[in-house]
Structures are given as structure tokens and as C-alpha cells.
Amino acid sequence: MSATKQWSITVDIDELEDTTLAHVSLTTPGGQDVTGVGQAQRNPLDPSVPEIGDELAVARALRNLAERLLHTTEKDIEGATGESAHLHR
Template sequence: MTATKQWSVTVDIDEQEDSTWAHVSLRTPAGMDVTGDGHAQRNPLDPSVPEIGDELAVSRALRNLAERMLHTAEKDIRGATGQPAHLHR
């Protein structure tokens, strides 16, 4: 079976003072919602470069989302096969 699919991830970034929070959300075509969160805190001795905080917070949120997706896949494999699943990370 050949198929082309497109999934979209929404990224929300909130910057306050020296902290940046990111929230990412994914909704699959099957209706599954998965989210991830990330945070970055600027060292007061470092120069203020908001883009770096955005990059760190978003990358951490995406990593969190990816980990949750792997857990979901493990549960789905167990449900489909009746066997334990341990996916490589």
C-alpha cells in the first residue's frame, strides 16, 4: 500500500523576561491529539537573544512530543500483537 500523508504540528511560544515556554500539538487524521511542552531559561550572565530561547524551548517541546508518540506506538503495538513492545530511543 502506498500513501502520502501530511500531519501538522502547531507551535506556540510564550516569552516572559528570561524564560521561554513552548507548547506543541499534533492532531493525527485519526483524531489522536498529542502534545509536548518545553522550557528554556536564560542565564542572567548571557546576552539576551530571544531566538535562542525559542529554539531551545521548541526543540525540548518537540522532543517531549516525540517521546509521547513513541509511548503511544508501543501501546498500539501491544494492542495489535498482544506482545510487549520496547521501541529504541
């Protein structure tokens, strides 16, 4: 059986002076909310290019989200099998 599924991720970006903070979130089809956070700090000697801070903060937030989703998956496997699970990173 094949299936096509689509998950949506929400990305919120806040900028305050030289700091950019990104929050990403998704809700799995099973109803679990998973979030990730990432931050970028501009070196005061570097030129101000907000897009670069956005990219870095979002990349870090997505990496954090991925790690949290892997952890959620491990817990789901443990709940389904009754055995300890550790997924390769």
C-alpha cells in the same frame, strides 16, 4: 501501495522575562492528541536574544513530543498484538 501523508504540528511559544516555554501539539489521523512541552531559561549574564530561547524551547518540546508519540505507538502496538512492545529510542 504508496501514499503521501501530511501531519501538522502546532507550536505555541510564551516568553516571560528570562524564561521561554514552548507547547507543541499534533492530532494523528486516528484522532489521538499528542503534546510536548519544552522550556529554556536564559542565564542573566547572557545577552537577551529571544530567538535563541525560542529555538531551544521548541527543540525541547519537539523532543518531548517525539518521546510521547513513541509511547503512544507502543500502546497501539500492544493493543493490536496483545503483546508487550518496546521501541528503540
